[in-house]
Amino acid sequence: MSHIKAQFITLEGVDGSGKSTQAKLLKEALEAEGHSVLLTREPGGSPGAEEIRSLVLEGEPDRWSAETEILLFTAARRDHLERTILPALAAGTIVICDRFVDSTRVYQGLTRGDLRDVVDKLHALMIGREADLTLLFDMDPKLGLARAKARQTTEERFEDMGLEMQLAMRQGFLALAKGAPERFAVIDAGRDIEAIAADTLAAVRVAL
Template identity: 40%
Template sequence: MSEALLKHPRLISLEGGEGAGKTSAIVAIRELLQARGHEVVLTREPGGTPLAERIRELLLSPHEEALAPETELLLMFASRAQHVREVIRPALQRGAYVVSDRFTDSSYAYQADGRGLDRALIEELERKVVGLKPSLTLLLDLDVREGRARTSGRDLWPDRIESEQDDFFERVREGFRKRAVAEPERFRVIDASQSPTAVGASVSSAVLQWLESSA
């Protein structure tokens, strides 16, 4: 794969911490794009293909053996490489919009800011393994404690990431916010403390403005 990092005009990602409401926001984006006559492919990370979903299980299932941060990062990029090759690139090549629940920004926030891994390593993997970045990234920003309260009781057994402590998620949130400040032309920050209806409206408005500015 080429090492050039292409910002693709039909690739949209949603980012945010636990409980931020990305699932509902993605539905709002799909409805807006479909109403304008576009094919829309919804997908998620880690996952998106049968093999990538199996890697997701490895990443999220609690283990008796602790998962090293480097292992977590490389599994994320193994899943992402399969996802890009099998789902994202083919959809973009046929003219569809791709909306992904998480993309490489999550690796910077979770593995660099959250785990303390070398950002340069992630940058190299992004160039050599992924080769794509979204033209629009919607960051659903939410207070960590509120997000944890929303997800409390959602699953009988929290997954490996959900079981982390608040200080980890504070670092992740700050990582996302720093990326949004560094790339204001790509990021739109949405206040996810609003009601689901209000968040959906804010997301739709941001996407519509982006579409009109890109026309």
């Protein structure tokens, strides 16, 4: 599968935007077309990174500072990269990742302080890999937050930071997409699941 241009695909968006559902549907669609596909997530995707996931997604909103979160997310991402992403890419597998560095750029780098430069420097030093294609699932953050809270999981630390942060995150993601149009495809995530899935697969087919 070395001919595939978009072998590493990431999904981004505000909380509750339907990324996880669309990631699963995309994996199934690509496998049906004969591709080898790995679906993974961040934070997480490797045993060490999954342990860090519970640290950053659970607990009170003020549990960590944005600076500490950047270090934790980067540590999780490095382990994920070494143990899961790079071996799969080397084997010719398409990797679909539910969130990657763009989430850190927005959550910690833009909406919780002017730390974007710190995020980018750490990413260049410790990760050094961008996605080939990033699918941004864009929707009304108010609706997304309601969906996310309705899940009633223990991983709601960022949702508990409120609507104002979700609104800021949406603008942050859209700004990233505008700044890197060659990598991003923006999907209207405020529609029914089937319509979103069709547009998602169409965007990936163009990139492949």
